[in-house]
Amino acid sequence: MRRRRFTGGKLVVASHNLGKVREIRELLAPFAAEVVSALDLNLAEPEETGDTFVTNAELKALAAAKTAGFPALADDSGLCIDALNGAPGIYSARWAGPSKDFGVAMGRIERVMTGKKNRRASFVCALALAWPDGYCETFEGKVTGLLSFPPRGTKGFGYDPIFIADGHSVTLAEMEPRAKHAISHRADAFQKLVAACF
Ligand code: IMP
Numbered sequence: 001m002r003r004r005r006f007t008g009g010k011l012v013v014a015s016h017n018l019g020k021v022r023e024i025r026e027l028l029a030p031f032a033a034e035v036v037s038a039l040d041l042n043l044a045e046p047e048e049t050g051d052t053f054v055t056n057a058e059l060k061a062l063a064a065a066k067t068a069g070f071p072a073l074a075d076d077s078g079l080c081i082d083a084l085n086g087a088p089g090i091y092s093a094r095w096a097g098p099s100k101d102f103g104v105a106m107g108r109i110e111r112v113m114t115g116k117k118n119r120r121a122s123f124v125c126a127l128a129l130a131w132p133d134g135y136c137e138t139f140e141g142k143v144t145g146l147l148s149f150p151p152r153g154t155k156g157f158g159y160d161p162i163f164i165a166d167g168h169s170v171t172l173a174e175m176e177p178r179a180k181h182a183i184s185h186r187a188d189a190f191q192k193l194v195a196a197c198f
Pocket of ligand 1: 079159
């Protein structure tokens, strides 16, 4: 089956996470897309009932595309820690609690990692591009690295201050946005999306 391509015009980024929306806008900058966010359109946040990043990205993109009436791009992503069998994974946002305080979430990770020698982790990102008629494409990206405590850096968002990507010596939160975009899980998924649909 031939893949459907995004031919320009309005695209809603189906996220209420300002860090994600900012990064997706930066990644979309070279393309002819008139980007609006779920916040701009006051779209409701659907419940993330899927059990994988891909199914959650798909359900968010489909809900936004149907409500907005034009294509929607959704991101479901998270931090997967090897010593915790992939946790927090799809529950990465929930580990920050209702106040969405990632200082709290990173403190919780530091506590549960106490005494564990294996510090390996990865960030995973699923992107879903959906149209109002229910057609949807999904792509997954990943970056591997090591957890590092205490948190360092003020750029980026979420768990960036405790993650050092393989081949680097600073956390993602200490990197300039352009440098993060060269290696991140989101950029990896984005490259696959662009190759297939843009
Ligand atoms: P969700 O995809 O909305 O369920 O939330 C994903 C959560 O994973 C975010 O709230 C962040 O905590 C975390 N996350 C995803 N991508 C990144 C990233 O690029 N840097 C840091 N944390 C991230």
